Amino acid sequence: MTKPAATVRELMREQYSSLTQSERKFANSLLENYPSAGLASITIVAANAEVSTPTVARMVQKLGFKGYPQFHQALLKELQAQVSGPTQRRANWVTEAPEGHLLNRFSQAVTENLEQTFSNIDSEKFDAAVRQLANTDGRLYVVGGRITRALADYAFTHFQAIRQRVTTMTSSAATWPHYVLDMVEGDTLLLFDVRRYETNLQRLAELAAERGVKVILITDQWASPIASVAQHSFSCWVEIPSAWDSNISTMMLLEAMIAATQEESWTETRDRYERLDELFDMTRLFRKFS
The missing domain is CATH 1.10.10.10 (Winged helix-like DNA-binding domain superfamily/Winged helix DNA-binding domain)
Structure with missing residues (x-):
């Protein structure tokens, strides 16, 4: 390819x-x-x-x-x-994809997506975004769209364990004004937006930026319009031989951010992990092995 x-x-x-x-x-x-x-x-x-x-x-x-x-x-x-919608995306792959089994074509596409994504990330911008994600002086809000809300939920689960003052925003845009009402300068909004870009997410980002909230955008290689108001914007390559785009490179970038944020505030994070484990033991949510 x-x-x-x-x-x-x-x-x-x-x-x-x-x-x-x-x-x-x-x-x-x-x-x-x-x-x-x-x-x-x-x-x-x-x-x-x-x-x-x-x-x-x-x-x-x-x-x-x-x-x-x-x-x-x-x-x-x-x-x-x-x-382009799912039907057109699949049609493009049907005519352009090389010969071979789908597993091989899929694997090659995903590998190239990862290479493209990480080769186009500025390490200084990545580090600056991580420092912002680790900054507990402000609250961290996390939100995704129709497809990316699963990524937002994943991010929230991990950041909630790493640091305090984390809020996941519901998928209903009608509730977002309630969150914006409490946003103040110094807060952070981690936002996921991939094609087809969602106008409600763009308006949310604009409202947050107007209040001094620092927007961190994770998007695709074509870049959501939200990039124009984001303090930090990261593009992930997403095309695969499918009617749908892939979230693999996006997930890899997110996991790298989670790991880096953990290390940025390790002393506080380690304490939170230990206290969280104690609470899990008390609730007996998980089976313990001797």
Whole structure:
């Protein structure tokens, strides 16, 4: 299986230091409404970014595209990937997947997803997010969407044991204003959002950010729009030979965060583990082996 092509967003980040001031202005304008801001004609996108048409043309070539039409098609393909449903995803795999048993193709896809995910994580940003997750000065809120709420439940179970002041938000968006009501500056919101991106999660993130809450987003390789308000955003590669996307790389990243958060506050966490074990013994929830 060939290595997935870099997204336009990734190309801009890689080349950002080499861009001129006007080219950076266009790049920033595109990132603010990505990828939709680049789907119009070159004259319109230049005018919207308040730069010249030649500026757009030069930046596009710096990213490795022959011209604006090729750049436009790459953005359009990304947009189609973001909104594609299960039927279309499976159709793509049926025509593009290599020969061989599904187990082999699945294994190869998952392995490449893991490699892509972890090779694109900035260790300094990861460490900063972990410090935020371990910071008990504020409350940690955890929420997921239609598919990712299982990841949110998993995260809550572990973080509740690691640290105090952890709240899991229900899957019903109608209840979220009650949580937002109690959010204050310095709190943290760990949020999961993958394609198709959920507008209610985006609004929740915006409301939280307006209150000074630090948003940590775990998303897919196309990046949820929530990335624009998140303090830390992590992309996980998710495509597999299936009508559904995979959560394996997302789970791996989450478990790495859980392990790192545990180590960040190990003295306090060890004490919590010991007291938790005592409570489990008292309730006799688990069978003990001599």
